[in-house]
Amino acid sequence: MEPGKSHARADGSAGATTGAVMNVSLRIERAQAYLYAIVTGVFSLAGARRVSLRILGTCAEHGLGKVLIDIRALQGTMSTLDDFEWAAFLAAEHGRRVAEGLPPLRFVILGNRPLLRPASPVAKAAGDVAEDRFGENVMVNRGLDVRSTTEPGQAIDWLGIRPAREDLGLQGASRHPEA
Numbered sequence: 001m002e003p004g005k006s007h008a009r010a011d012g013s014a015g016a017t018t019g020a021v022m023n024v025s026l027r028i029e030r031a032q033a034y035l036y037a038i039v040t041g042v043f044s045l046a047g048a049r050r051v052s053l054r055i056l057g058t059c060a061e062h063g064l065g066k067v068l069i070d071i072r073a074l075q076g077t078m079s080t081l082d083d084f085e086w087a088a089f090l091a092a093e094h095g096r097r098v099a100e101g102l103p104p105l106r107f108v109i110l111g112n113r114p115l116l117r118p119a120s121p122v123a124k125a126a127g128d129v130a131e132d133r134f135g136e137n138v139m140v141n142r143g144l145d146v147r148s149t150t151e152p153g154q155a156i157d158w159l160g161i162r163p164a165r166e167d168l169g170l171q172g173a174s175r176h177p178e179a
Contacts, residue, residue: 024074026051028058034066034161035059043076043115048086056093060102066159071111078115080134087135091142107146109136110155116148 024047027038037055041047059067078086098104109116136148147158156163 023047024051026054028054030058030062030064031161031163033064034068034159035062035064036068036070036163038070038073040073041075043074043078043082045082045085048082049089052086052090052093056097056105059105060097065103065105066161067105067107068155068159068161069107069109071109071115074111074115076115078135083135084138087138088142091139091144094144095142104145106159107139107144108155108159109146109148110150110152111148112150116150 023042023044024039025041027040029036029038035055035058037051037058039051055067055069059065094105133148136146139146147155149155149158
């Protein structure tokens, strides 16, 4: 499939898929080397879990190993407990699928504050002014290859991809060819 083309819908027609889950909507676009998942609506833990299952299922269905989850348009806030529970859920589901023989995935979560929180006072005192990566740390500690960022360029560079479409708002100075 050519970059910028999205995968076939359940009815066999070509195009992006969109699905409402609770107050969370998901649009999935597939490029040659990665899955681009755009999450919109209002955050809910139940919605985040359902969207995660769809993302994992789509990756398995199409044999994709890299995922960019774009939550920049997702509204609301995520409590520390919700952050922990969603991160642990995604890591556990991914781990279960890997144990069943699917290849491990590499994720990047591209978001804005308040869903990606500013650095904690401890991190700021240590000179780290990046996002609070609590959810990322939960996932990494459970074996997930993941990074979270507010910068599109960092997201695409870390995955080692080039955006399939320039209008997705992912323009950046990626030094990596799409593979």
